[in-house]
Amino acid sequence: MGHGKCIDSAHTNGARLVRAGRGSAAPGGPPAPxxxxxxxxxxxxxxxxxAASGTGGALLLHGDLGSGKTALLRAAAATVPEGTCLLETTGLAEEADLPYAGLQGLLQPVTDRIALLPRCRRAC
Incomplete structure (x- = not known):
C-alpha cells in the first residue's frame, strides 16, 4: 500500500510508514484498473x-493467493489525499501464534507519535 504517492518511507521490522503526497509515480507506473x-x-x-472525516474503521481482506488483494489495496492507496499517512505491514509465518504481532508491526513506525494523541486515546 502507498506506492502511488510515496514521498517518504521508513522500514522497521517488516513494517513500513508511508507518507503520501501528490506527484510521485508508483514503481512501474500507476496501478492497473x-x-x-x-x-x-x-x-x-x-x-x-x-477516516478522512475522523471516523475509524477496519477491513478484513482475505482471499486466495493471486485473487487481487494487494491490487485492491494499491488502487485504494493511490486515491488518498496529499499528506495522508499510510501504514502497511506484512504478516510473518513465524509470528502467526503471537497475539497482536501484526498490529505491533503495523504501528511500530509511528510509536514516536503516541505522545501526540489525546490522553484518553493513549494506552500507556
Missing part, C-alpha cells in the same frame, strides 16, 4: 472517506 471489484472498491472508498 481493477475489473469486477466494484463492491470491494466502494467498501474501501467508504472506509477512506470515513
Amino acid at each position: 481493477l475489473r469486477g471489484r466494484e463492491r470491494e472498491q466502494q467498501t474501501v472508498a467508504a472506509l477512506l472517506a470515513a
